[in-house]
Amino acid sequence: MKKPVRSIDEPEPEQKAPRADRPPSEGFVVVVDGHFKSEFETAEAAESSGRTLKSTYPMLKIEIYDAATRVRTLLDQDT
Template sequence: MRVPMKKPVRSIDEPEPEEAPRADRPPSEGFVVIVDGHFKSEFETAESAKSAGRKLKSTYPMLKIEIYDAVTKVRTLLG
């Protein structure tokens, strides 16, 4: 005999869960590290995005890493 599962009850004080950002849509602001054509991490400054991209590239040199500027909608290949 199976016992039916019950959904957890949230209290009124508990905030609504935030919607996760879509990985298939580019953001409208900031900078994003693109790994092999897929949007990964978002950053506020270009330098922090490049730093994260260089760290990935040094660990995994076979990856194609780009930095996407959401304002100008330009991708720059990290070499």
């Protein structure tokens, strides 16, 4: 299979793939067993997603990471 040929005038396509080994710089992230997973604009959206995961898989350790303050908050199973 041949790769498409780009001319010199064409800019490189932007690749905005998040790095799994670096914390994000903005927003809120669901952290599952120490690994960054889904990013959200608001804490409420991240918490809602985390609670859905926690209700389905109660054995997981789920935290919400606030990129602005660099603080992780553990989601309790009860709440």
